[in-house]
Amino acid sequence: MKITSPVILVMLVTLVTGCLSSRDFVSVERKFSSEEKTPGFHHVKKGETLFSIAWRYGLDFRTLANTNSISAPYTIYPGQKIDVRNVPRPKTTQASRSVEKPSKPPVPNTVKSQPEVKNSHSAPLTAASTSNAKWMWPVNGRLISRFSTKKPVNKGIDIDGALGESVLAAAAGTVVYAGRGLRGYGNLVIVKHNETYLSAYAHTSRIVVSEQDVVKAGQKIAEIGSTGTDKVKLHFEIRKNGKPVDPLKHLPAKRR
Template sequence: MIVKRGDTYSEIAETHGLSTRALIEINGAKPPYTIYPGDVLRLPQPRIYTVAEGDNATKIARCNGVDIWSLVQLNKLKHPYRLSVGSKLHIPRRIRAPHCPEERTQVVGTVPAAPAAPAESAAGAAPVPAVAPGAVAAIPDPTAPAVPATPIPESAAPAVPPAPVAARQSAGNAKFLWPAEGQIASRFGTKSGGLKNDGINIAAPAGSPVRATADGTVAYAGNELQAYGNLVLIKHEGGWMSAYAHNQELKVTRGDRVLQGQTIAQVGQTGNVPNPQVHFELRTGQGRPVDPLKHLGK
């Protein structure tokens, strides 16, 4: 297709029912993703899925190796995200190996991926967010089975040192602090039985502070993703996104600008967890989860 004045990657993707990230990747675009009138863009061929009996948004996302947040956004699904048998869904870019758990099999949930990088408008206008901030709360179909947000705790895990506000560790363009003081209940990566943790879980006293790992803007603060309980997502410099789940009380709201070390919540036991803890994730601008322990201050 030929770019017109005022076009952005995000608007073009939405018009054609595509993922912004997929559109950027197939055209080999690089930050700041500037496009100009007359540019010719390739459009990726959308993958179509037909909803079958027993399907829900969570299951379809997992079985296709995609992020549920992207699936909901791409198809403009509305709360409560009930799907009709035979309806067609566009499937976004695959970000992980497909995994279709058997019924009653425990599956570790993942916090929604970070929004795609901002897309510059044609002719060098101000950047337009590739993903609307309000779309962060991608809620799975409530008829789906409960999906635990955290794996079974690893009792033998070593203690985590306190998270002093001054401790910083470089990770690309971001600097990250420990979000809470406590012990590691579960580490990043694949677990037995095909489970996977896209972050770490820190067991900590209920009511103790949960701190922002770096300066940023709150992209989501709420409890609509039931498995995660009270959840906070923060967007950081360089496209990074951090997530904090299972909180007792939230101290911030969407759109708030927060500083590194600022208390954003209190440790809690909301969502599918047996004891007070923080499920913490770090994701790159491409939406990939990374091991927080490799990026946190000592």
């Protein structure tokens, strides 16, 4: 017994120490998990941009940037916490029928995990002027669902079309988001036209542009599809200062 007791004692001490280490490790994991779900904050995921986050929460990207002390070119990083709780909501304003005169569009804020490398196929980030330009229809299909602020809410319009049909930029601008990170939109392209207006093209089957690309009005940016929905169609939105507006008040009247 005198020989085995110290051995047993050592084994017990080792076991207790191991248990404590295990509990400490678990508590760190739990703490990290709780931080990842901080109420009122959005945790940036790879592929997100400040524009896509603002779009998700219905906010003006400039106000969101100011609240979080993020300056142009609005670069954000995976894991970064973005305050979405204390951002003033956009006010309702009367829609205009033309795209307002833009200032130089900023470089999109693509989430970075490495030093920035420019895409070789991207156009220079100088604005294609949209001063006094008018909107154009992104596809020529039949209107199947209108903008509505009442239930069922529709933040844009839905347009019928054939699978693979070309989706065109409704006005000149810069692609600030191209991906599938926003729930309910499927493959989505967001184009920034100036400091006031952005447009979105959802449920596409294929995206043919990249973030930072400068596009002209009428340029193909995607193809009609059914990603994120149960019907082949294009969901099209226009936002003014971060607030959804009725696209039909901007688009030219369709010829019957």
